[in-house]
Amino acid sequence: MLKHLGVRLDVTGLEHAQGGPYVIVALHEGIADPLCLLQLPLPMRFVARREIFGWPGIGPAITRLGHVSINPEHPLGGFRDLWRSAKRIVGGGESLAVFPQGAIAGLQSDFHRGAFEVARRVQAPILPVAISGTHRIWAHPFSPALRYGQRVSLTVLPPISAHDVQGTASEVLRIQTRRAMKAAALAPGAAPARRFDPDRDGYWDGYQLDIDPDFPDLARQMAEHRAALLARSA
Template sequence: MTAIRSALFQVAFHVVTLLYMLALLPALPFISRQTLWRIGVLGWVRAVAVLLRVLVGIRAEVTGTEHIPEGPLLIAAKHQSAWETLALLPYFSDPAFILKRELMRIPIFGWFAAKARMIPVDRSAGSAALKAMTRAARAEIAGGRQILIFPEGTRRPPGAPPAYKFGVAHLYASLGVPCLPVALNSGLYWPRRALNFRPGTIKVEFLPALPPGLRREEFLARMEREIETASDRLLAEGRAALAEAPGTGREG
């Protein structure tokens, strides 16, 4: 049954995503980025949340929203699943994702990402990519936006050893804004590189923001420690819940 529900969600997710993009495509050259955000992105995210709840039985429990500062901000989130690439968005007023450049080349999707002024990174370009990312992030921060980055660069299995990159510390030092760490356990329910979803409650925790001005090494150590400590706790809670629920399958 879980496999059937997971397959139904995959089909529904891609159909809904395509319908949203096709509906807005004729207006894309004319609408503002803010209108695209309100009508397109937020509507799409809410529709996917309904699909997850109805078809797969996945809900979300979010705590720590009182820690989200107003104004320009760097958001550093744990990355275990595709879930957080969309579900975190509604909690911020005007976020810009840092994403790999290849995604911008996907027809239609890439056009929407460009309109939303997401920040592409060419991972093969080394230090040049870091400089380009920083320039683009500074421009968006100057406009009052929030920059959302996954410091490990790619999805990691739940419980895998952390692999934080120094690029987030460089970005933090360059932007001069607070950094909001985000812990989660989404990989238990929407596993990376897996087709089967597990019903349950994804837990997300916004942690107290780190102030600007810390030394890079101190910032990186504190950010990693706080995200990993909280994520390990959320993973333990999620694993206990899965163990008590019959028929959810083996964890990823």
């Protein structure tokens, strides 16, 4: 698929993707992200939104392949499904790839806690992967056209050992990993990352989309929008 799309994939840090199994946490920009992650020399399963499992063609295929369905808009149930699946998949020797942003809105979207807490509970190391540029292949809001010949950067960061995962509070681990991954995506020479613009993309009302507090202006704009929405509803 990458060859057909003419994707020019720049991979760095591949030496870090050894051993495992891992809980792989990756930045998320578009549907080509799993294709890029499959270049890692690791057997893996992916976590995806439940709605994708209902898509014609794609849904039945990823169901047969044993990928994991969760509903981020129901955090408790979604975490339970993630945890149970992680125990089975990581325990069977495969890595589990999670997109902790939970959406393809853009770089400024925050990370959910689930992947980090699950890694701690199943005593697995974490492999952080920064991806940028895939949003250019199939633009969001989704265009009916694909763009060919796009450059994508994939940077594998050093893994976080199971010992360090166990010894670090999940919230601290989440923030440290988020900052390291986004810094890699914004590094000089990396393919440009997608930026969330509510005026262009909408506010994703009804979705579990939070803004990274490291982007305070956008976080404030999102909070004001939600407060206004609640006021109108009341």
